[in-house]
Amino acid sequence: MPEKFEESLELLDFPCKYEIKAMGKCGVAFEALVCEVVSRHLNGAEIIDVATRQSARGRYLSVSCTIEAADRDQLDSIYLDLHSEADVLVTL
Template identity: 40%
Template sequence: MSEEQKELMEFPCRFPIKVMGEQHPDFHPTIFEVVRLHAPDLDITDIVARDSSSGRYVSLTITVTAMSREQLDDIYRALSSHSLVKFAL
């Protein structure tokens, strides 16, 4: 992220994170817990799930109240390194 883009973000702010993975019964609750470690105020209603047209994949849009850029970086690192996650945007 460029310096100009960093200056455009003001914290705290609501920030959507998109997480994609294969359909798995533990995907939704596991991802919820991973994000909640870094955003303790996260509520299950902050997550919207959408299945792919084939039904093989699921995407979650998780809207967190971000307090800092560092917090968002920690969330992305945790999600990107998780075995159930294919992509985190």
């Protein structure tokens, strides 16, 4: 994981609300893909909020999922899983 990400996780007091953002090419299934990947790691809990935003030219979509993060391992697992998806171009 990048150093700044590592440092930011040290400042979190778990459990806490945490926003995960993924960006990819616009497609009818991109939002569903991101939500499905995030949900896999929530141990039965639900995503608190989902927000989407299209790029100015409409080619890309960002999907932000707010969750109640249990611990750092959970966040690491979510980000690794998102990065393994070919349709996910960037995560924040």
